[in-house]
Amino acid sequence: MAMTRRGFTKLLLGGGLLGWLGSALYPIISYLKPPEVPEDNVQAVKAGLASAFAINTAEIVKFGRKPVILVKTESGEFRAFAATCTHLECIVQYRGDLKQIWCACHNGLYDLHGRNVSGPPPRPLDEYAVNVVNDEILVSRMA
């Protein structure tokens, strides 16, 4: 295929323009991508005194940057779950009247083992380990 002078010039200029656009856009697009912020390497957090925690209530505990819901059941047992609803990431709350964990956004319900029992949530809540040492509640990641 024969190439005319005009075609050749167009190719050079067009190629140059594309190359320039690439070199201008590459830094901008990389800039837009937020840098990874290292996740806090939290293994366990203290959550107050066990004796001061009322039965059949719950609290949201900060676990690094993640919210965890800490529940004291009627039998006085502590359980902790990731407080982020598996449906659309709202923060769940404990309903003492239902004895279930409830998400206000779309009426999702989880039982006291974190299992999704009704409403839209697709998966159970992740469970955290709770230990009480000298009356101090310790929430930690499941082994």
Place this chain on the structure above:
Amino acid sequence: MATDVEGSGAGSRRGANHRLYGWLDDRFHITPLIEFLRHKYVPVHRHTVWYYMGGVALFLFMVQVISGILLVLYYKPDEGNAFESVRFITTKVSFGWLIRSVHSWSANLMVFFVFVHMFSTFFTRAYKKPRELTWMTGFVMLALVMGFGFTGYLLPWNELSYFATKVGTDIAGAVPLVGNAIKVLLRGGDDVTGATLTRFYAIHIALLPAIFTAILVAHLIFVQRQGMHEPEYVQKLPTERKKMIPFFPNFLLRDTLLWLMVLNMVLFLAVFFPWELGEKADPFASAPEGIRPEWYFMFMFQTLKLLPAHVWFMEGEVLGIVGFGVLGVAWLLVPFWEMKRRPDGRPRPITLIGVAAIIYMVVMTIWGYLV
């Protein structure tokens, strides 16, 4: 007219473009505009090079808008986070160091080219009738550009910018009658604090861009409507001796080439001379040595430093500020106090005034940096 058909592909593409053009033209009557641009010519003579300076300033403004929008994505405008967020941009974000340095360098070059543009229109006397409003909108934009520089300087919240802002707003406070009100309004309180930072941020990224853009559009419409000013000796030439080039594409392509060169210069400076971040501002630390404003405020700063504490019945500082205010207004109104040409062909007084202004600014700036 889409009559020349190179190949079937090109032909149908042209056809599609033609239909789109027709659709738009039907609704917005763009043909007269296209015709206007097609018949727009730019005079060519030995002062043509100055025609490019406004374009360069415009290009640098566009660089500022783009890099500024990018910076806003990560910048946090409060006392506790501003410095850290700029450090985060320059150390953690990919190419953040580049974007930030480009913004700083391009800002300084923009101020420089705005000054060059202004003095070139001054010395070619392009401000004369019918271009009075082009000159005046340009002067207002110069003031706004300096406002951009002053407010943007504080945003990294480092020692130098903190004290420069204290000094700068204090000087504004010396303006007779309204000074204190201006100072409190600018600072968002009696002192330079986090409130000042938030205010300067709002002024820098919302207030000034909005006003500037509106005036810029007017300025550009004036230029397009009236065409390029020809220096007097070109105006006197017989038509057949005047050289012209079409604005589109000849002049625009030259503009683009120069813009590319300027962009390369900005990138070169940003890569090899990255803008410093300095130390975080501490309102309870003593001012470090060598506090000085940015170079384009230096001639005024140096003048105020040289004035004695009291001149006649006025405070020296007040006299300086009032003086610069009067001179600024006189400069704004240059088109209206046109001076007659001297019969003997010696330089016009107005040209001498311009030369004196440049010499004064250059000498004072250098002096300010030496002392």
